[in-house]
């Protein structure tokens with residue numbers, strides 16, 4: 321039986337999680353046909369596996385994630401302390417398509433540059449806030465030309481670069497509840513944008529070119 325890990329979710333995880341990725345995983349795999357959801361909680365000493373028939377199993381220790389490096393498509397962190405090691409871990413899943421970070425704390429000096437290597441990342445959803453919010457839009461995100469949906473909500477992002485125009489495949493851009501003051505001109509090159517949310521920012525006026533985005537449904 322060949323098993324493909326589709327989703328991995330970490331809740332309230334601290335970095336110790338990374339070091340001890342477990343080996344009891346194989347026993348479990350024998351009995352599971354379709355692993356839909358794998359997560360870990362609290363002190364990261366336990367893992368939760370949610371299978372297709374919604375049975376929640378729990379094993380001590382972590383599975384050997386190594387073999388899933390290339391198959392993982394979905395990764396979720398909840399209430400995690402996001403630091404450089406976590407970001408490096410994310411980048412190690414090279415074929416990731418969807419990244420969700422909910423209610424996370426972000427270290428101040430994270431270098432996100434490894435994100436430039438993602439080729440298939442179509443969805444980033446960072447929402448709800450922890451104590452330490454993101455205080456910059458990561459420059460590497462401007463290289464994610466595969467992105468279709470970008471949601472960074474309730475952080476402390478002060479500005480966007482004109483490089484936003486690189487994200488030509490974006491259909492959804494939700495940046496509500498940040499501290500953005502200006503909409504860069506690059507926006508008018510985002511021809512596929514259908515949905516945009518910039519509410520609860522510090523934007524004083526909407527530039528004319530926004531009207532040129534004919535596909536827009538919501539503003």
Ligand SMILES: *[C@@H]1O[C@H](CO)[C@@H](O)[C@H](O)[C@H]1NC(C)=O
Pocket residue numbers: 346347348350
């Ligand atoms: C899983 O399969 C391996 C190899 O077939 C076997 O040695 C092991 O006992 C199995 N584990 C369980 C829990 O059935």
Ligand SMILES: *[C@@H]1O[C@H](CO)[C@@H](O)[C@H](O)[C@H]1NC(C)=O
Pocket residue numbers: 431432433
């Ligand atoms: C971020 O990391 C990359 C690759 O490791 C490195 O080349 C770059 O200089 C770093 N940027 C900063 C601001 O430290």
Ligand SMILES: *[C@@H]1O[C@H](CO)[C@@H](O)[C@H](O)[C@H]1NC(C)=O
Pocket residue numbers: 439465466467489
């Ligand atoms: C952008 O979207 C098109 C149509 O879905 C797709 O063919 C193309 O590969 C995408 N570009 C990138 C860089 O992923």
